[in-house]
Amino acid sequence: MGSKGQNAWKLADHPKLPKGKTIAMVVLDGWGEARPDEYNCIHVADTPTMDSFKTTAPEKWRLIKAHGSAVGLPSEDDMGNSEVGHNALGAGRIFAQGAKLVDSALASGKIYGGEGFKYIKQSFDNGTLHLIGLLSDGGVHSRLDQLQLLLKGAAEQGAKRIRVHFLTDGRDVLDGSSVGFVETLEKDMSNLREKGVDAQIASGGGRMYVTMDRYENDWNVVKRGWDAQVLGEAPYKFRSAVEAVKKLREEPKANDQYLPPFVIVDESGNPVGPIKDGDAVVTFNFRADRMTMLAKALEYADFDKFDRVRVPKIYYAGMLQYDGELKLPSQYLVSPPEIERTSGEYLVHNGVRTFACRTLGYLRSETVKFGHVTFFWNGNRSGCFNEKMEEYVEIPSDVGITFNVQPKMKALEIAEKARDAILSGKFDQIRVNLPNGDMVGHTGDIEATVVACKVADEAVKVLRFAVDCGRVACVFPRTIIDAIEQVGGIYVITADHGNAEDMVKRDKSGEPQLDKSGKLQILTSHTLKPVPIAIGGPGLKAGTRFRNDVPTGGLANVAATVMNLHGFIAPDDYEPTLIEVVDN
Numbered sequence: 001m002g003s004k005g006q007n008a009w010k011l012a013d014h015p016k017l018p019k020g021k022t023i024a025m026v027v028l029d030g031w032g033e034a035r036p037d038e039y040n041c042i043h044v045a046d047t048p049t050m051d052s053f054k055t056t057a058p059e060k061w062r063l064i065k066a067h068g069s070a071v072g073l074p075s076e077d078d079m080g081n082s083e084v085g086h087n088a089l090g091a092g093r094i095f096a097q098g099a100k101l102v103d104s105a106l107a108s109g110k111i112y113g114g115e116g117f118k119y120i121k122q123s124f125d126n127g128t129l130h131l132i133g134l135l136s137d138g139g140v141h142s143r144l145d146q147l148q149l150l151l152k153g154a155a156e157q158g159a160k161r162i163r164v165h166f167l168t169d170g171r172d173v174l175d176g177s178s179v180g181f182v183e184t185l186e187k188d189m190s191n192l193r194e195k196g197v198d199a200q201i202a203s204g205g206g207r208m209y210v211t212m213d214r215y216e217n218d219w220n221v222v223k224r225g226w227d228a229q230v231l232g233e234a235p236y237k238f239r240s241a242v243e244a245v246k247k248l249r250e251e252p253k254a255n256d257q258y259l260p261p262f263v264i265v266d267e268s269g270n271p272v273g274p275i276k277d278g279d280a281v282v283t284f285n286f287r288a289d290r291m292t293m294l295a296k297a298l299e300y301a302d303f304d305k306f307d308r309v310r311v312p313k314i315y316y317a318g319m320l321q322y323d324g325e326l327k328l329p330s331q332y333l334v335s336p337p338e339i340e341r342t343s344g345e346y347l348v349h350n351g352v353r354t355f356a357c358r359t360l361g362y363l364r365s366e367t368v369k370f371g372h373v374t375f376f377w378n379g380n381r382s383g384c385f386n387e388k389m390e391e392y393v394e395i396p397s398d399v400g401i402t403f404n405v406q407p408k409m410k411a412l413e414i415a416e417k418a419r420d421a422i423l424s425g426k427f428d429q430i431r432v433n434l435p436n437g438d439m440v441g442h443t444g445d446i447e448a449t450v451v452a453c454k455v456a457d458e459a460v461k462v463l464r465f466a467v468d469c470g471r472v473a474c475v476f477p478r479t480i481i482d483a484i485e486q487v488g489g490i491y492v493i494t495a496d497h498g499n500a501e502d503m504v505k506r507d508k509s510g511e512p513q514l515d516k517s518g519k520l521q522i523l524t525s526h527t528l529k530p531v532p533i534a535i536g537g538p539g540l541k542a543g544t545r546f547r548n549d550v551p552t553g554g555l556a557n558v559a560a561t562v563m564n565l566h567g568f569i570a571p572d573d574y575e576p577t578l579i580e581v582v583d584n
């Protein structure tokens with residue numbers, strides 16, 4: 001596209017909608033629509049703002065799909081997630097996502113003929129193949145069946161010594177399910193051993209405490225993993241991985257997400273699988289955000305985020321390339337989806353013309369979600385398209401806590417920064433992600449999630465507060481919509497996938513499911529539910545409303561919608577807009 005020059009980026013004018021409106025694009029993370037019962041935290045919480053969209057302007061509120069094929073996932077049983085959700089929101093089209101691409105590369109066997117596999121194969125004669133990743137069938141970051149196929153395939157391709165370093169999940173799947181997954185993996189290892197492959201589990205730990213941090217929030221998480229996986233050092237040592245997970249889960253408050261790191265040792269107490277010179281490493285997650293930090297530690301010669309102590313010379317490949325801009329990692333088994341010509345890039349190109357010298361796109365969230373509205377939004381691309389046009393600002397998240405103890409997170413700080421950006425007049429699009437419903441929903445703490453939903457709603461809402469500034473009481477706009485009202489702008493409020501609207505596992509008829517001991521099964525994961533989208537604000541031209549001829553609309557339809565609201569028609573291959581303008 002770039003080679004075709006500037007004209008190729010030019011968007012046609014919308015026949016009815018004007019340019020120059022300030023647009024607040026708000027993504028409520030993990031905010032779906034589900035039946036209103038006591039396990040629906042959004043329903044239980046006081047959420048007057050989000051409720052009012054639905055009740056007061058039904059023609060400007062609707063539901064859109066956020067899971068399965070609507071976001072490029074292999075099946076309708078695949079829940080949505082932030083990566084695929086924000087990809088679709090930003091790209092305006094549905095791309096076959098990592099999960100699907102890995103499925104087909106494994107099914108066709110093409111994965112074994114690719115450059116990445118040839119690269120790691122160099123270790124097979126004299127070295128060990130290490131596989132590091134999330135062990136579950138959640139399908140958000142990785143899938144157990146893909147790991148199983150890869151193990152089998154690698155052995156058939158000549159790998160003689162294999163070590164698996166796993167992270168337990170409990171976030172995309174039920175807490176406690178780790179034991180079953182580790183038992184399955186143990187069985188696979190033993191099958192491989194019967195075939196003459198020296199295969200063992202070498203280390204483990206909970207995904208949120210070991211390895212799978214993101215957006216450089218807390219490097220200690222990656223270091224704990226490095227120590228166990230590479231150096232073979234961890235506070236806990238076990239002879240078997242099943243025993244490790246069972247034992248560590250006995251600790252009060254222990255859960256799969258936060259298990260401490262451990263290594264598996266042999267009869268003399270030596271770790272069975274530290275990573276050494278000449279070995280190969282594959283990080284088998286297909287999703288990028290929580291593997292990028294480890295990828296940097298494994299690949300970068302001048303890495304300085306923590307002391308690696310020993311840096312083995314390895315053949316490293318990612319399941320996918322995690323960052324197209326950084327080309328990280330340089331070797332990978334499956335090519336990632338090529339998410340190009342995203343709406344952000346189009347808007348930057350068109351903004352030069354219309355709003356020269358102005359800044360387009362002010363994007364923010366706190367660290368744990370920062371990359372969602374930048375990296376994922378822009379098609380898994382780090383950095384801006386045009387530094388003069390975009391400003392990406394980040395509020396540091398609290399580190400080292402689970403968010404049920406701090407359900408407010410930084411929502412109000414995010415909202416206030418967004419407000420300031422709106423009022424500054426320097427930006428045309430202000431994009432924010434409010435993480436509360438999702439991050440607190442993942443803790444499985446229902447009470448805290450109710451608070452989280454209330455706070456997210458507050459961060460959006462019109463709330464004026466008066467300050468006595470001398471003789472007159474000044475009224476300052478407090479939050480996002482209030483600021484939009486003040487500047488005559490437009491708001492688009494939506495979500496990337498469900499989470500907080502359903503906190504229990506349900507049977508086919510939708511009733512909460514109990515486990516064998518009669519206990520409610522808490523759902524920490526995302527859901528298959530649709531999400532709301534609402535548009536409004538004084539800048540929205542009269543007669544603008546949702547069309548009713550796009551009943552199957554999903555997140556990918558939002559980009560064309562927002563382009564319209566900026567006064568443009570989306571490119572032909574974008575999913576259709578959700579809105580129409582009717583003459584009154």
Ligand SMILES: O=C(O)[C@@H](CO)OP(=O)(O)O
Nearest residue numbers: 081082083140171172438
């Ligand atoms: O925390 C994460 O990594 C995922 C769940 O695995 O959530 P989200 O897609 O909302 O980022």
Ligand SMILES: [Mn+2]
Nearest residue numbers: 029030082496
């Ligand atoms: Mn999300």
Ligand SMILES: [Mn+2]
Nearest residue numbers: 030438439442
């Ligand atoms: Mn989530």
